[in-house]
Amino acid sequence: MxxxxxxxxxxxxxxxxxxxxxxxxxxxxxxxxxxxxxxxxxxxxxxxxxxxxxxxxxxxxxxxxxxxxxxxxxxxxxxxxxxxxxxxxxxxxxxxxxxxxxxxxxxxxxxxxxxxxxxxxxxxxxxxxxxxxxxxxxxxxxxxxxxxxxxxxxxxxxxxxxxxxxxxxxxxxxxxxxxxxxxxxxxxxxxxxxxxxxxxxxxxxxxxxxxxxxxxxxxxxxxxxxxxxxxxxxxxxxxxxxxxxxxxxxxxxxxxxxxxxxxxxxxxxxxMPSPNMPTPDSALVYPGTGMFEGVVSLSEGRGTTRPFELIGGPGFDYHWSDQLNAANLPGVSFREAYFTPTFNKFANTLCAGVEVKVTDPRAFDPIRTAVAMLVEARKFPAFAWRTDSWDAGRPYWIDKLSGSERLRTMIDAGASTEEIVGAWSDELAEFDARRRPYLLYRRG
Structure with a gap:
């Protein structure tokens, strides 16, 4: 409708x-x-x-x-x-x-x-x-x-x-x-x-x-x-x-x-809907870079002035931004970035990583972009998933953020960004059709 x-x-x-x-x-x-x-x-x-x-x-x-x-x-x-x-x-x-x-x-x-x-x-x-x-x-x-x-x-x-x-x-x-x-x-x-x-x-x-x-x-x-x-x-x-x-x-x-x-x-x-959502730019990247809450070795920018746009950790360097820019992802560029969070992960510790710069909001796919970031970050020796000791049956927080074990296991197995994104194409199309009777504002 x-x-x-x-x-x-x-x-x-x-x-x-x-x-x-x-x-x-x-x-x-x-x-x-x-x-x-x-x-x-x-x-x-x-x-x-x-x-x-x-x-x-x-x-x-x-x-x-x-x-x-x-x-x-x-x-x-x-x-x-x-x-x-x-x-x-x-x-x-x-x-x-x-x-x-x-x-x-x-x-x-x-x-x-x-x-x-x-x-x-x-x-x-x-x-x-x-x-x-x-x-x-x-x-x-x-x-x-x-x-x-x-x-x-x-x-x-x-x-x-x-x-x-x-x-x-x-x-x-x-x-x-x-x-x-x-x-x-x-x-x-x-x-x-x-x-x-x-x-x-x-x-x-x-x-x-x-x-x-x-x-x-x-x-x-x-x-x-x-x-x-x-x-x-x-x-x-x-x-x-x-x-x-x-x-x-x-x-x-x-x-x-x-x-x-x-x-x-x-x-x-x-x-601000919450303290770490200061601008519409933060919201634009959050559906993707929010997944970095599931990575223990990378700060998602909490404790900085650009949460969810600045992503980095002590064990990373400029090669990450170079590899991401070489991928030519639509609607986004990556700035080599260094920052020191004031609280949360790596408080008062220098982090190296990227600033996510959206160049075309309508071409930008935040989740595909974050998957590419995770795929490249996984190649660094410092990379590690966050685990929750209180939930032995489902210890990985990334699984709860992404909805299943699939994202994590595919990244760990060396799958490409396109392979990972392609894995959910059918369920996304099914959801898109399922929601249409409830929409109030006309989609193209």
Whole structure:
């Protein structure tokens, strides 16, 4: 059901395989999204895009009228003036009484974003609004149900900027909170945002054996969907089994966005989704270079100003960048780079490696690029995979990131980049076809 996002009806109801109704709320975009406003000389043109939050506010919060609402968000849930959903909704509730906020649920890094990777802010009272903020990081589906009950909510609103990668945990907070909402018979509203790495899917499929908190269900590594489209996919493909029913889902869509736009192409404010995702450039490479979390001998750039763009370690040198540049990978070049992380792997230790420089975002395949990097890095004596002693049956973290043992075993066996990428072509094509009924924004 791909559609032109510029010419959408105000409301329509879509039934996905029976069960609860799913409604998609849309507004008409102003102007032609393929023709950005004329920029100032030397300034990159940016396309005007309205997010789901923008449309919710413009509509006077009518979609939530009379509801007792629970908010799932983090610092990215802002409108075009950087005003946060929770603050806007709190002011509306105070001034009009048109809705009630039962509580706020904070994911990894916390609602206000004060925690590092693998951390949260805990449960407490938000200083600005006085609202109760519940710690929902790593919450199971049963815990989500308990939190909903404690907050007494009838409607759940989700507004978080995703970055398009399977191992970014916000999309699994979306999934688990949807399952819990379906079980409790709650309504679920997603305020949609552009996918900053576009609408194309790449990479290998997650397999059931290797599901973890960084990949809970069978989707490919770069899913190529907005959170609204993902919610529709979850609702149609997974919730009938996992929750026993679909959730009553409503997606308030973006307008002015088409899926060949990257994060830097739009005027949607970029707020760091997490401390190590500072720019749209970070997001562009992350679905691939995030896999270097699975390599113990290489820093993925945490503790630098260019995380996931700077990759290196003490046992590497300029030959790595030379070999990668000789491969002529599409849309990317590699700068010989030296850096000293301030924390995380190799803190205060000089690392040698590469800076990933994307030269053409639309030609760039982040996962193919990262595979080529791994293939060449594996040739260095210093190279070593990360192993987890607490998981004897699945000790390699790279297997959990890539979805199976295949990537690691093929690299160890000396397979080429093309052989490795070709190994997942069929499952990627199958996933791409499977997701199409749930897409809201027209693909080419």
């Amino acid at each position: 791909g559609r032109d996002p510029v010419r959408l009806s105000r409301r329509r109801v879509i039934a996905l395989g029976g069960g609860a109704a799913v409604s998609a709320v849309a507004c008409t975009a102003a102007g032609d999204p393929t023709s950005p406003e004329q920029p100032q000389p030397g300034v990159r043109p940016r396309f005007p895009v309205r997010t789901g939050l923008d449309h919710l506010v413009e509509g006077g919060f009518a979609a939530l009228a009379g509801a007792r609402v629970g908010i799932i968000s983090n610092p990215t849930g802002v409108d075009g003036r950087y005003s946060h959903l929770a603050d806007l909704m709190h002011a509306h509730a105070r001034d009009t009484g048109g809705l009630t906020i039962g509580g706020v649920f904070g994911p990894e890094h916390g609602f206000r974003g004060s925690a590092q990777a693998g951390g949260s802010e805990g449960t407490g009272i938000d200083a600005r609004t006085g609202l109760t903020v519940y710690d929902a990081y790593n919450a199971s589906q049963a815990t989500w149900e308990t939190l909903y009950e404690r907050a007494g909510v009838q409607t759940v609103v989700f507004d978080i900027q995703d970055v398009g990668s399977r191992f970014y945990t916000y999309i699994w907070a979306l999934y688990d909170s949807m399952v819990a909402a379906a079980r409790r018979g709650l309504r679920y509203v997603v305020l949609d945002r552009p996918n900053p790495v576009g609408g194309k899917a790449y990479g290998p499929m997650m397999t059931t054996r290797f599901t973890t908190a960084v990949g809970k269900k069978e989707i490919v590594q770069q899913h190529g969907m907005t959170v609204g489209e993902l919610a529709r996919f979850y609702n149609g493909e997974f919730l009938p089994t996992d929750a026993g029913r679909q959730v009553e889902l409503e997606v308030i869509e973006c307008s002015g966005w088409v899926p060949n736009m990257m994060g830097a192409d739009t005027d949607v404010p970029w707020v």
